[in-house]
Amino acid sequence: MKISMTAALAAALLASAAFPAAAESFFNRIATFPVASNLGEGEDKATSSEIITATPDGNTLIYSDAPGGTIGFIDITDPRSPKAGGSIAIDGEPNSVAAVGEKVLVTIDRTENMTKPAGDLGVVDVASRKLENTCDLGGQPDSVVVSPDGTFAAIAIENQRDEELNNGALPQLPAGELLILPLNDGTPACDSIKRVDLTGLATVAPEDPEPEFVNINADGEIAVTLQENNHIVIVDSRTATVSGHFTAGTVDLDGIDTKSDGALEFTGRIDGVPREPDSVKWLGTDRLVVANEGDYKGGSRGFTIFDRSGKVLFDAGTSLEHEVARLGHFPDKRAKSKGIEPEGMEAAKFGDQQYFFVLLERASLMAVYKDTGGEPELVQLLPSGISPEGAVAIPARNLVASANEVDLGEDGGARSHVMIYELAEAEKAYPTIVSNDVDGTPIGWGALSGLVGDAEKDGILYAVSDSFYGMQPSIFTIDASRKPAEIMGVTRITRGGQPAQKLDIEGIALDGKGGFWLASEGDSAKFVGHGIYNVNAKGEIKVEIALPVELLAGQTRFGLEGITTIGEGDKLTLWMAVQREWKDDEKGIVKLLSYKPSSKEWGAVRYPLEKTEEGWIGLSEITAHGDHVYIIERDNLIGDKAKLKKLYRVAIADLKPAKLGEALPLVAKEEVHDFIPGLRSATNGYVVDKLEGFAFDKSGKAFAVTDNDGVDDSSGETLFFPVTINAIN
Secondary structure (H helix, E strand, O other): OEEEOHHHHHHHHOOOOOOOOOOOEEEEEEEEEEHHHHOOOOOOOOOOOOOEEEOOOOOEEEEEEOOOOEEEEEEOOOOOOOEEEEEEEOOOEEEEEEEEOOEEEEEEEOOOOOOOOOEEEEEEEOOOOEEEEEEEOOOOEEEEEEOOOOOEEEEEEOOOOOOOHHHHOOOOOOOOEEEEEEEEOOEEOHHHOEEEEOOOOOOOOOOOOOEEEEEEOOOOEEEEEEOOOOEEEEEEOOOOEEEEEEEOOEEEEEEEOOOOOOOOOOOEEEEEEEOOOOOEEEEOOOEEEEEOOOOOOOOOOOEEEEEOOOOEEEEOOOHHHHHHHHOOOOOHHHOOOOOOOEEEEEEEEEOOEEEEEEEEOOOOEEEEEEOOOOOOEEEEEEEOOOOEEEEEEEHHHOEEEEEEOOOOHHHOOOOOEEEEEEEEEOOOOOOOEEEOEEOOEEOOOOOEEEEEEOOOOOOEEEEEEOHHHOOOOEEEEEEOOOOOEEEEEEEEOEEOOEEOOOOOEEEEEEOOOOOEEEEEOOEHHHOEOOEEEEEOOOOEEEEEEEOOHHHHOOOOOOOEEEEEEEOOHHHOEEEEEEOOOOOOOOOOEEEEEEEEOOOOEEEEEEEEOOOOOOOOEEEEEEEEEOOEEEEEEEEOOOHHHOOOEEEEEEEHHHOOOEEOOOOOOEOOOEEEEEOHHHHHHOOOOOOOOOEEEEEEOOOOOEEEEEOOHHHOOOOOOOOEEEEEEEEOO
C-alpha cells in the first residue's frame, strides 16, 4: 500500500495548475524565512523581526530586532528561496527601519531611565553593512518613515510611559514630539532637525501626546497617531506646523467575545470603546486608515478610514474579528482585553488597484483589503506566523512581506519568521477550513483534534476540540467536499444540561446509534480524568467510563489521543491510542487499549515507537478502515527541527489484546506515508508540530487535520486536507 499525500496536499492547498488569463489574482505565501538563520556560526539566542523595509530595487528585506540589538538582511532576489543576508549589531534597541536609496535609517532606543528618554537615528550603508553615522534625537524614538520623494524622514519621538508607574496612568513627562529630518541621498542632516510640538491637542493627556506611528503622503503631509491619547495629527512638513488634528473617537462593539474563559461566545457588548490607533497609512492625500490596537484604555479590534477632517468614512466594527473567528484564529486568551489587536499596517498600489494590509498581532493573520473609495473589500486573510508586527509591500515585484516578532525557540516552539507573499492569478491557498454562522454569529472553533467520517454521507466528517476550549467541549460537523472545507454546525457536549467540564477530548468515533464515542486525555494535575464518554446525537453524555485502577497506577498526562471502533453489537470493541509511555511501559513502547462495552473488559497490546534524537515521539490518532487501523505517529518538533509526522497501519487481525497486568503482545506496524514534505510545501509555511486528526469518509476518502493550539503561542494555522489513497492491500 502507498499513500501519496505530498502531491495531494499541495494540489489541494495551492493553485499549482495553470489558470485562464481571466483568473482572479490573490496573494499566497511563497516563502518563509526563520530570522535565526541570520545568527552567526555557533550562535544560539532568541531573535525577533519587528518593523521591516525593502531596498528600492526590492531585492533585499531589512528588519529590526530590538531584543537582539541587531538589524537583519534577507536576500530575496529569488523570493521563493530567501537567503540569509547577515545582521549587524546596534548599540541600543533598534526599533524601526526605513530604506532610502543605498541607505537604511534605523531608530535606536537608548533609554535607561524613562524620565530621561534617549535615542539616535542610525544610518547604515546597505552594501557594506556598516553603521556610518548617528544623529542624537533627544528622546525615545518609536517609528521612522521616509517621504515618497526621499527628501526627508519623519520620526515619532514617543517618550513612552512607564506602565508600572501609577498603573501606567497619563501624563508622564517628558512629552514626546515629531521630528522632521532633511535627507541628502539618504543621509540625514542631523543639524537641521525640525521639531514639531504635539502638546495641547488631545483631550486625554494633552501635555503628554505619546506619538506612536507616522506616515507621509505624496504632498509631504505627515500623519501621526497619538495612541494613548486616541488622537490623530496632520503636520505640514514644509512649515513643520500642525495643519489639522482630530480625535479618533469611540465605537460600540456588539457581538464580541469578552471573556477569556475557554469558550468562544460572540454575544458580548462593549460601548464607547476608544479606538486608540497604532499604525496609520494615507490612502491618497485625503483619507487615512488606522489600525485600532488600543494600549491605554481602549482598542476597538478593527480599523477605521477617516477623511482629513476626522470624519469617519468606514469603521470595521466587529466585521474583521468575526472573519478571524470563522478561520479558527480568534485568540480566546485575549478576548477580555483587546481581541485580535490590529497593530501594523501597509498600503500600496499593485497595478491600478490600491490595497491596504492590516496586521493582527494576536490572531497571527494579515488581512488584505481592496480600497474601493467607499466600503473596503476584504479580499483574504493570510497566515503570517506568530504576532505580525510590520509589513512592507514591493508592488514592482508583486510582493509583500510580513515580519513576525515572537520567538519561542527556547520553549520548543516556532522561531520568529519573515514571510513572503506574491500576488498572482491563483486560488487562495489559505484558509483550508472555515466555519459558517449560526443565527448570524460565527461558529467559533480551534484546536481541532480527532476526526471521524459520517456513516451515511460522503464528504461529511466530525471533529472535536481539545482542552483549550474546556468550558465549551464541542463536536463540529465538517463538509469536506467544499473548498475550503466548511464547519457547517456544532454540537456542544453537555452533562446534566450544562457544558461538560474537565474534559480534554482528543478522539471521536461513531457509536452506530447516531451518537459518538469520545476519548478524553487526562491530567491529574488539572483534575482532569482519563476516560471514555458516550454521547447521543444532541451531545448529551449518557455513559462515562473511567480507566481501570490497575492502569491508572502508571498514568501520566499523556493519555488517550484517539478512539475507533471495530465490530458491532456484543462484538463491539473500542480501541484507543495512548500518546506516550506511561510509568509501566518500557521506553519506546506505548499501549493501544481495548475495551468491550458489552463485557466491560479491558485489554491492551504494545505498539513500538520510532526513535528520536530530540524531543519526543507519540501517537495522535487511531482510526479503523478495512482490515487495518491507521495511526498517526509524530514528534513534538516544529519547523526545520520536525523529523517525524507519519502514518502507520496495523492489521486488525494482529490486534489480540491481553488482559491488563498480563504480558502484552507487541504488534507490527507498517509505514504508509510521511506527511512532512506535504506539510512543508502546502502553504509554504513552517512545519507545525501537531498533526492530530485522520479519518476516512463513507466513500473511503481520507482526510487529516492539524491542531492550532487555540492560537496560544501558535501561529493559529489549521491545515485540513485530503490524503490520496493510491492502493489498499
